[in-house]
Amino acid sequence: MPISPNEIVESVKKLGAEDVISIVRDYEMKQIRFSNNKIDVVKEWRKKEVSLFISKDKKISVSEIEVLGDEVEKEVLPRIISNLETFKPKEDYYGIPTGPFDYTEIKGIYDKKIETMDTELVDKAEGAINSALEQGVNRVAGTLYSIVEEVNLASSSGIEASEKGTEIKINVRAFLDEERSGQWLSCSRDLGGFDPERAGEIAGEMATLSKEARSGEPGKYDLLLSPIVMGNLLDYVSFATSIFYVEAGFSFLAEKLGEKIASEKVYLRDDPTIEGGLGSRKFDDEGFPTKNKYLIREGVLETYLHNHSTSKKYETNNTGNAGWISPRPFNLILEPGRKRMEEMISEIERGILVNSNWYTRFQNYRTGDFSTIFRDGVYLIEKGEIRHRLKGLRMSENFLNFLKSIEEVGREEEKVEWWEVEIPVSTPPVWARNLRVTRATK
Numbered sequence: 001m002p003i004s005p006n007e008i009v010e011s012v013k014k015l016g017a018e019d020v021i022s023i024v025r026d027y028e029m030k031q032i033r034f035s036n037n038k039i040d041v042v043k044e045w046r047k048k049e050v051s052l053f054i055s056k057d058k059k060i061s062v063s064e065i066e067v068l069g070d071e072v073e074k075e076v077l078p079r080i081i082s083n084l085e086t087f088k089p090k091e092d093y094y095g096i097p098t099g100p101f102d103y104t105e106i107k108g109i110y111d112k113k114i115e116t117m118d119t120e121l122v123d124k125a126e127g128a129i130n131s132a133l134e135q136g137v138n139r140v141a142g143t144l145y146s147i148v149e150e151v152n153l154a155s156s157s158g159i160e161a162s163e164k165g166t167e168i169k170i171n172v173r174a175f176l177d178e179e180r181s182g183q184w185l186s187c188s189r190d191l192g193g194f195d196p197e198r199a200g201e202i203a204g205e206m207a208t209l210s211k212e213a214r215s216g217e218p219g220k221y222d223l224l225l226s227p228i229v230m231g232n233l234l235d236y237v238s239f240a241t242s243i244f245y246v247e248a249g250f251s252f253l254a255e256k257l258g259e260k261i262a263s264e265k266v267y268l269r270d271d272p273t274i275e276g277g278l279g280s281r282k283f284d285d286e287g288f289p290t291k292n293k294y295l296i297r298e299g300v301l302e303t304y305l306h307n308h309s310t311s312k313k314y315e316t317n318n319t320g321n322a323g324w325i326s327p328r329p330f331n332l333i334l335e336p337g338r339k340r341m342e343e344m345i346s347e348i349e350r351g352i353l354v355n356s357n358w359y360t361r362f363q364n365y366r367t368g369d370f371s372t373i374f375r376d377g378v379y380l381i382e383k384g385e386i387r388h389r390l391k392g393l394r395m396s397e398n399f400l401n402f403l404k405s406i407e408e409v410g411r412e413e414e415k416v417e418w419w420e421v422e423i424p425v426s427t428p429p430v431w432a433r434n435l436r437v438t439r440a441t442k
Contacts, residue, residue, distance in 0.1 A: 003048065005154035011073055012054055013156055015081045019096045020156040021053040021286060021324070028148045030117075032125040035141040037133065039122055051285075053096070053324045054080065058089035062324050094312035097288045099159030104289070106163075108276030111190035114166040115148045125170065128200035132174040135204025137182075142172040142203075144196065151281075159287035165189065167278065170196045171418045173376060174203040179213045179391055182206025183228065183356040183376035187415045187424070189276050206355050206377030209386065216378070216390035218438045222351030222407070223395065224344055224381065224431050229357045231416030231425040232372070234332055236360065237399065238270065238423060240368075241295050243304040243314070244326035252368030252399050253301055260299045262403035265337060268296040270305070270321070272330035278417050278424030279331030286322040290330060293319055299403075305329060334427040337409035344408055344431045346384040352393070352437065353379040353386060358420055368399035373440045394440040405432045 005022040012020045026048050033041035050065045061084045065076060125144045132140040147167045154160050169187040184202035188194040225233070237253075245251040253261060262268075272280050272290035284290055286308055294302045306314070307322035321327040345353070355377030363369040373394045380387040410428035417424040 003050075005152050006160070008050060008052070009154050009156050012052065012077060012081070015078060017054045017056050017081060018156070019053070019055040021096060021159075022154050023051040023285065024152045025049050025051070026150040028115075030121055030146045032121050032144040034125050034129060034143075037129055037140050039125060042122065052080070053285075054084065055093065055095075056081070056084055058091060058093045059084050059087040060090055060093060060325075061087070092309075092313050094309040096155060096157050097159065097286050097308045097318070098157045099155065099287060101159065101161070101283070101287065101289050103161060103282040104273065106273060106275065106277075106280045106282050109163075109165040109189045109280050111166050111192075113191045114146050114168050117146055121146055124194070124196045128170055128172050128196035131197040131200030132172060132204035135174065135201060135208055137174040137176050137204045137207045139175040140172065140200065140203075141175070142170060144168075144170040153283065153287050155287055161283045161287050163282055165281070168194045169417060170194075170199050172196070172199045172203040174200070174207040176207045176211070180207055180211070180389060181376045182208075185228065185416065185418055187278055187417045189278060189280070193276065209377065209379060210389045212388040213391055214388050216352075216380075216393040216437070216439075218393075220434050221437050222348050222381075222431065222433050223435050223437075224341075224348065224351055224353045224429060226353075226355045226429050227414035227416050227425075227427045228421075229354050230334065230427040230430050231421040232357055232360055233402070234268065234334060234425050234427060235421055235423050236370070237268070237403070238295060238329040238332050240399070241301070241303070241305050241329070242321075242323075242327045243306055243310045244323070245365075246304055250365040252366060254366070256301050257304065259301055261301045261400055262296050262299040263406035264299040265406055265409050266296050266299050266403060267294065267335035269294050269333045269335070270329040270331060271333050272320070274331065274333070277331040277426070278415050279329075281330060284320050284322040284330075285324055288318055288320050288322060290320040295329075329423050332423055332425040332427075334409065334425070334430075336411050336413050336428045338411055339408050340411050341429055344410060344429070345381060345386065348381045348431065349383060351381040352390060353377070353381055354395075357395075360420070369397075370399060371396040371438070392440050393437050396436050396438040402432060402435060405435055407431045407433045
């Protein structure tokens with residue numbers, strides 16, 4: 001099978017397709033996994049895969065193909081076109097962008113040092129382990145990844161684009177015992193911004209901040225949410241801005257364009273053009289140039305995310321966020337405020353410091369009712385001071401109420417990406433007032 005995106009586009013067009021986009025990804029990932037203070041697993045993956053968008057008579061097919069050989073061109077592509085004939089037309093489909101485009105190169109997204117690292121990755125993981133142990137914890141676990149990805153795109157409408165990027169990230173959990181733990185991370189597109197020792201140190205500090213652990217009491221609390229927690233929650237906010245989820249009835253931001261949906265302290269951008277951004281890239285999945293745009297500015301919802309077809313349907317601007325079917329964000333930024341973490345703690349009369357969360361689940365996507373479980377460093381704040389550790393709690397709230405309750409956006413930004421944060425986020429900690437906390441059930 002030809003592996004250049006232009007050759008693939010030509011092969012599919014010969015089979016009768018009208019609009020074609022081909023993306024060829026060369027991907028290399030290395031993983032270091034550790035537990036009980038030791039390296040457990042060292043793995044490496046290398047693969048080349050093809051993503052295909054095909055339309056004919058407004059019938060659309062999206063496919064992911066791992067490149068296996070000539071049988072793909074001889075058998076798989078004809079089968080895709082044949083299956084396309086059985087699909088129903090998508091009457092509100094308006095085609096793909098017409099190129100060519102000029103792209104602005106994004107700085108700081110590729111570091112050859114990451115591409116050539118090997119045994120040094122083990123040293124980085126061991127550095128995180130040792131930094132955590134120095135804080136007095138008994139056990140350290142986590143995962144380190146290094147990623148190199150080259151993306152080449154071509155379309156039947158005259159677009160050609162390519163980009164190469166790297167990333168290195170670590171997530172560390174430190175345990176004093178089964179009930180007292182902490183978590184932190186470090187993520188960067190270059191080696192200079194990667195600090196695994198700091199990740200281990202903060203995880204250890206969070207585990208040992210208080211040796212007393214008590215069951216938390218349900219009620220209304222001010223919540224001081226770390227960047228790890230905010231990364232998770234902002235991901236869900238950003239997906240709610242996708243026109244796909246708005247149309248599907250799965251967005252709590254439907255019919256709220258131009259309305260104040262958050263505190264005036266909230267300035268949330270999707271900026272894939274920023275230097276060194278974890279999700280920065282110069283073109284979207286249709287080859288359209290990406291752009292910086294506010295999703296929420298001074299608490300007001302400014303835009304939904306669009307691809308070419310949905311922007312034509314709604315007679316608005318293409319935001320450069322394709323996703324062929326579902327427009328999506330790339331690199332979220334919550335703009336920082338002025339107060340440091342210590343200042344916010346000192347001003348909270350009764351609240352909870354939440355370092356990490358998981359199992360964020362919706363009870364109702366349309367209204368935004370959700371819950372999320374607290375873990376890995378949850379502490380009571382009384383009269384401006386951190387008291388004892390709390391356990392067994394979750395936030396049970398509504399996203400719109402949460403966004404409106406934000407009292408302060410902190411000063412210290414952190415880049416966040418891990419398995420609970422799919423879209424990379426740069427965010428400070430956030431103080432939100434008077435939110436509902438309930439007991440977590442197993």
